[in-house]
Amino acid sequence: MVFFEGSSDILFNYADALFGGACTSADQGASATVGVQVGSNSANQYSFNTASVADGTALLWTLPSTNPAISVTPASQDFGSVAVGSSADRTFTVQNTGGGTLTGSASTSAPYSVISGGPFSLAAGASQAVVVRFSPTATGTFTGNVSFTSNGGNVSPGVTGVGTASPPQISVTPASQNFGTVSVGSFADLTFTVQNTGGSALTGSASTSAPFSVISGGSFSLGAGASQGVAVRFSPTATGSFTGNVSFTSNGGNVSPLKWTSSGLSGNVNVDLSRDGGSNWAPILSSTPNDGKQVWRVTGPATTLGRIRVCNLGGTVCDTSNANFTIQP
Known part of the structure; x- marks a missing residue:
């Protein structure tokens, strides 16, 4: 024997x-x-x-082992492509395939992090999920390891992910412009600023209708964080008050001004959007000043049943746009 x-x-x-x-x-x-x-x-x-x-x-x-033994699955994780500023999570499973109690911890380094299940204490046969997050701060391919150290051995499965540029996003300020009083036959110019608050290149254009016109900056191509002035001219050909909109359309969303009037309502308001004619609502501006104007960055999905609702913060006083409008894809 x-x-x-x-x-x-x-x-x-x-x-x-x-x-x-x-x-x-x-x-x-x-x-x-x-x-x-x-x-x-x-x-x-x-x-x-x-x-x-x-x-x-x-x-x-x-004979059954009385010593703890570590097992980690899968052997590696691929996080795929993740936009800079965003994150993706993947899960490993650590198990005690031996006896006794397996104790240890999991760790990694940036741009990866262990967000749950890092320390573990597992009886024979027990297992636990260990969640790892990939949060790229720059573009490129990132490889690394998650180190599992324990009293039943050490394991280091690999991780890989690709950081990609975040999508473009348009921002236009101010929310509106008041040209004041301008004599017929004269003109006045004011400027909006369009900015790319996303990562990839923002391309688009600005347009309006008479008696307003875009005189410079009407087309733009902006890198991440870049901005450009868009000059608009008011050239009245008759007396009276004129209101209009400057439409900014781009691959990072479209910007349209929201306007409303209120009486006897104090404090900030919430602005909501419905895509089904008013049956369901989602917030687009929360606790915004009740100044009667705001810029809204239009996003999908497309609908022909769009409506806007403005409410006081308590939701007890609301008013809804009179008719449906279209949001194009």
């Missing part, structure tokens, strides 16, 4: 299987039973029973 201390295995060999043979004193039939003490007051019994054995028959019993 051979005891393997490293693996806790036992090898039992039949030197002579013949009754009355060289090992007559061990003629005990066709069964073999081995008892192994595994604690101060406990033991495991392992048996083998067969109708026929031969000289040199070897039986190997593998």
Whole structure:
């Protein structure tokens, strides 16, 4: 009989299987039973029973390990492409495939981080999720490892992800312009500023209708963070009051002014959008000044049943646009 201390295995060999043979004193039939003490007051019994054995028959019993052993799956994680400023999460599973209690922790380095399940204490057979986050701050490919260290061994599965430029996003200020009083035959110029608050290149144009016109900056192509002035001219050809809009359309969204009037309403207001004619609402401006004008960056999905609602912060006083409008894709 051979005891393997490293693996806790036992090898039992039949030197002579013949009754009355060289090992007559061990003629005990066709069964073999081995008892192994595994604690101060406990033991495991392992048996083998067969109708026929031969000289040199070897039986190997593998005893359950009392030592913890770590297993981590999967062997690696690919986070794919993630825009700079955004994040993506993936999960590893750590398990104690041995005995006893497996204790340890998981760690990694930027742009990766362990957001849950970092420390673990697992009984035999137990497992736990370890969530890793990829948060790129620059473009490019990033590879790394998540280090699992424990009293049952260490494992370092790989992680990889690609940081991509965030999509373009348009911003236009101010929300409106007042040209004041201008004599017929004269003109006045005022400027809006269009800015790319996203990552990729923002391209688009600005337009309006008479008696207003865009005299410079009407088309733009702006890198991340860049801005440009858009000059608008008011050239009245008749007396009276004139209102209009400057439409900014781009690959980072479109900007349209929102205007409303109120009486006897103090404090800020909430502005909501419905895409189904007023059945359901989603906020687009929260606690914005009740100044009767704001710039709204239009985003999808497209609809022909758009409506705007302006409410006091308590939601007890509201007014809705009189008709549906279209949001184009």
